[in-house]
Amino acid sequence: xxxxxxxxxxxxxxxxxxxxxxxxxxxxxxxVEETRTTTTTTTTSQGTVSQVGPxxxxxxxxxxxxxxxxxxxxxxxxxxxxxxxxxxxxxxSGAPVTVHYDKSGDKLTATRVVVQKRTIETDD
Numbered sequence: 001x002x003x004x005x006x007x008x009x010x011x012x013x014x015x016x017x018x019x020x021x022x023x024x025x026x027x028x029x030x031x032v033e034e035t036r037t038t039t040t041t042t043t044t045s046q047g048t049v050s051q052v053g054p055x056x057x058x059x060x061x062x063x064x065x066x067x068x069x070x071x072x073x074x075x076x077x078x079x080x081x082x083x084x085x086x087x088x089x090x091x092x093s094g095a096p097v098t099v100h101y102d103k104s105g106d107k108l109t110a111t112r113v114v115v116q117k118r119t120i121e122t123d124d
Contacts, residue, residue, distance in 0.1 A: 042102050042111065049095045052088070057110055059099055070101050070110040078113045086115050 045068065047061035058067045078086040091097075091113070100112040 044100050046098045070108045072110045076110045
C-alpha cells in the first residue's frame with residue numbers, strides 16, 4: 001500500500017510542477033487579438049427587376065439613374081405582398097419589387113425580395 005501512495009504523491013508532484021511551469025512557458029508566447037468592426041445597415045429599395053442571375057438580382061429604380069445589383073444568397077427570401085413564398089424562377093424582368101438588403105461597405109446583399117402583383121393597364 002505504501003508504494004501506491006508514493007506513486008500517487010509522485011504523480012501529484014509532477015502535475016503540480018506542470019501547473020506551476022505552464023504559465024511561465026506561456027509568457028514567451030504573445031497572443032494577438034484583433035477586433036474588427038463592420039457596420040451593416042438594412043434598408044429597402046423599390047423598382048423593377050431588370051435581370052436575375054444565379055447570384056445576383058438587378059433592379060431599375062426611380063431613385064438611381066443606373067440599375068443596382070444586389071447579391072443574393074441561400075438565405076435570400078422571395079415573397080409576395082402577403083408574405084407567401086415565391087419561387088425565384090417565377091421572378092421575371094419587369095416585375096415590380098421591394099428589395100430589403102444589407103449594405104456592408106460597397107456590397108449590397110438582398111435579404112428579402114417582395115414581389116408585387118403587376119398592374120394591368122387598360123384603356124377606358
